[in-house]
Amino acid sequence: MPVATMPEADVLSRQDPELAGILLGELDRQSTTLQLIAAENFTSPAVLAALGSPLTNKYAEGYPGARHHGGCEIVDVAERLAVDRAKALFGADHANVQSHSGSSAVLAAYAALLRPGDTVLAMGLPFGGHLTHGSPANFSGRWFDFVGYGVEAESGLIDYEQVRTLARARRPKAVVCGSISYPRHIDHALFREIADEVGAYLIADAAHTVGLVAGGAAPNPVPYADIVCATTHKVLRGPRGGMLLCGGELAERVDRAVFPFTQGGAQMNTIAAKAVAFGEAATPAFTAYAHQVTANARVLAAGLEAEGLAVTTGGTDTHLLVADPAPLGVEGRTARGRLAAAGMVLDTCALPHGDIRGLRLGTAALTTQGMGEPEMARVAALFAGVLRGEVDGRTAREEVRELTGRFPPYPD
Numbered sequence: 001m002p003v004a005t006m007p008e009a010d011v012l013s014r015q016d017p018e019l020a021g022i023l024l025g026e027l028d029r030q031s032t033t034l035q036l037i038a039a040e041n042f043t044s045p046a047v048l049a050a051l052g053s054p055l056t057n058k059y060a061e062g063y064p065g066a067r068h069h070g071g072c073e074i075v076d077v078a079e080r081l082a083v084d085r086a087k088a089l090f091g092a093d094h095a096n097v098q099s100h101s102g103s104s105a106v107l108a109a110y111a112a113l114l115r116p117g118d119t120v121l122a123m124g125l126p127f128g129g130h131l132t133h134g135s136p137a138n139f140s141g142r143w144f145d146f147v148g149y150g151v152e153a154e155s156g157l158i159d160y161e162q163v164r165t166l167a168r169a170r171r172p173k174a175v176v177c178g179s180i181s182y183p184r185h186i187d188h189a190l191f192r193e194i195a196d197e198v199g200a201y202l203i204a205d206a207a208h209t210v211g212l213v214a215g216g217a218a219p220n221p222v223p224y225a226d227i228v229c230a231t232t233h234k235v236l237r238g239p240r241g242g243m244l245l246c247g248g249e250l251a252e253r254v255d256r257a258v259f260p261f262t263q264g265g266a267q268m269n270t271i272a273a274k275a276v277a278f279g280e281a282a283t284p285a286f287t288a289y290a291h292q293v294t295a296n297a298r299v300l301a302a303g304l305e306a307e308g309l310a311v312t313t314g315g316t317d318t319h320l321l322v323a324d325p326a327p328l329g330v331e332g333r334t335a336r337g338r339l340a341a342a343g344m345v346l347d348t349c350a351l352p353h354g355d356i357r358g359l360r361l362g363t364a365a366l367t368t369q370g371m372g373e374p375e376m377a378r379v380a381a382l383f384a385g386v387l388r389g390e391v392d393g394r395t396a397r398e399e400v401r402e403l404t405g406r407f408p409p410y411p412d
């Protein structure tokens, strides 16, 4: 059912037409432009239904069977279902599905394993580390002593020798692997080996890749990391939120790090929506989806490279890619503005070397819409045409409308 015609949308239009208009405007924006932001996707109507359900009314501090509030017997079943499905999907002994976001999940992982002032080795922010990996503007940079590793200048690949050297020199309490923009698979076994050599915990922040892991299109960090933290949105296509996976021996510490240490009442509507998304992610259709996402990203990367953009690492193994538009004579921020005017929505991001910004793109949303390799080749050509100034904004906008019209995110 298209969102615009859902009964809830009718209720909202009658009661609060102003806000209903905003929702429909955003639906129109999402449906008529190309969502190339690597962290975004289109959730299913079933996920949206769980999110908008009366479970939002329920207060449920604590965990199933041990709540601080009465009347939790039904929502307990929803949370147990979400936990069981997450454990089965990722092969984990324990899952905590209460984190309100990816950042809250990382905070809980640190709270479970570290003390303020501890040294942590993570990817440096200029190379693709997340804010929670030591930014001075974030709790992580304020409360912990972060040491950043980077990528090799030539290849753009993680410099594992540098990771090992820094680990030996700085003896971190934890090593973090995971990134907002690294397009290649991560060698979890090597990270585990380095962490073991210095007696450190290994935390995998799989926010970006966990959906690919669910679909068998990226390696699973669960067998290697002490704690895996992740988002449930992005490629995984669930509601906005976080989760943690770990072995049985850390289960209690992780649970206590989420509630009561860093969060209060669980959002039961979101947890129900996570259960729906995990159910969807366990289907053969999702496996096919995850592989199509990576196939599409490879075609998009190759297309952009053929058009003259500099694609970091020369391609991608995942849903995302980073490209420097400088060879076309445009800087990242200007490029993002031009592309937005043409109906192509994406982010800028730090490039591994130098101060200029590049572009980060992903294929999760377009693939959910049903687009495949031919459409990716077309997007790459249009993209470069706009950046070179060969295709004017209006013509590009029309082509985008034609494309999105054939692949509506919420078909009738």
Ligand SMILES: Cc1ncc(COP(=O)(O)O)c(C=O)c1O
Residues within 6 Å of the ligand: 039, 101, 102, 103, 104, 106, 130, 132, 178, 179, 180, 205, 206, 207, 208, 231, 241, 242
């Ligand atoms: C690697 C990584 N960690 C953590 C997060 C934080 O997720 P959230 O925005 O839900 O807090 C993100 C989000 O982009 C991410 O990419």
